[in-house]
Amino acid sequence: MTIHFRGRIAVVTGGAMGIGAATAATFGELGARVAVLDRDREKGTETVNDLKGRGYAASFHACDVEDIESVRAAVDDAVRQHGGLHVVAHCAGIQRYGDAVATSLEVWRETLAVNLDGCFHVTRCALPHLVAAGGGAIVIVGSVQTVVAIANSAAYVTAKHAVAGLTRSIALDFAKKNIRANCVMPGAIDTPLLRGAANLSPDPEAVLRACAQAHPVGRIGRPEEVARAIAFLASDWASFITGATLAVDGGMLVPAGGMAFQEGGTGSVGNR
Ligand SMILES: NC(=O)c1ccc[n+]([C@@H]2O[C@H](COP(=O)([O-])OP(=O)(O)OC[C@H]3O[C@@H](n4cnc5c(N)ncnc54)[C@H](O)[C@@H]3O)[C@@H](O)[C@H]2O)c1
DSSP: OOOOOTTOEEEEETTTSHHHHHHHHHHHHTTOEEEEEESOHHHHHHHHHHHHHTTOOEEEEEOOTTOHHHHHHHHHHHHHHHTOOOEEEEOOOOOOOBOTTTSOHHHHHHHHIIIIIHHHHHHHHHHHHHHHTTOEEEEEEOOGGGTSOOTTBHHHHHHHHHHHHHHHHHHHHHGGGTEEEEEEEEOSBOSHHHHHHHTTSSOHHHHHHHHHHTSTTSSOBOHHHHHHHHHHHHSGGGTTOOSOEEEESTTTTOOSSHHHHHHTTOGGGOOO
16 A cells, blocks of 8 residues: 545645645645645645646635634635545644744734634634544644744744644544544744745844754755655554654754754763
């Protein structure tokens, strides 16, 4: 048996670009019909036209994951158009910065509204369709910040920690309905989100170099490397995996004390 999604229908939120676009393409390549949900109508349409150009069955449905009614309309539209729903990949997300004092209430609410409430809204609207299909799989895109904190990112870190809780709740509550839920935790991945964050610095290239060094493999990741992990967890090959968090981070979470500590040759990795 090889991984495939023939006869399956997948919804990918945030599918217009970055990790979501790579995930939509991977599902398409593996035989799924793919519905791309995104608030960026122009990029979303472009991405779907590209998928269709590659011969995949794909559709675009505009929605803002902050707004449950727009999500419901988009999910229902996708289900009507494709004839069901088996897989949901939650890739829509935003990055905002600030410590717990500097983060304004507005930024706090926006970050949680997209990154956490958005996953809840999509789950609420999609789950009944998965149940009706006799089962399915959900993959939520967390972050390494689902289990550790990175400085100056209080709202993002909080939202990304919370999605692990949502993942485990879905896994537990819907296991008997043949629905699995898992979370992937990417390190730094080369997407418009990461480039946008780097561009906040006067020296974006230096930021990208520092990001690369933060991963033991010495580079940042590619969107399709996350997409493949999502596809694996959504596939029948992962049939006994639910409620799990999977780091897709080039080893970023592995070192104790960080790379500077290791490279300094102190402690257990000192010069011999
Ligand atoms: N790129 C990274 O380094 C990285 C690392 C860890 C986790 N992540 C997570 O991966 C996910 C995807 O990130 P990315 O890097 O591909 O980002 P991206 O900005 O490149 O793409 C995100 C997509 O989500 C869409 N989106 C944003 N807010 C939305 C909303 N309210 N409603 C509907 N669509 C919305 C955007 O239009 C865009 O198409 C996010 O959850 C992000 O937090 C990214």
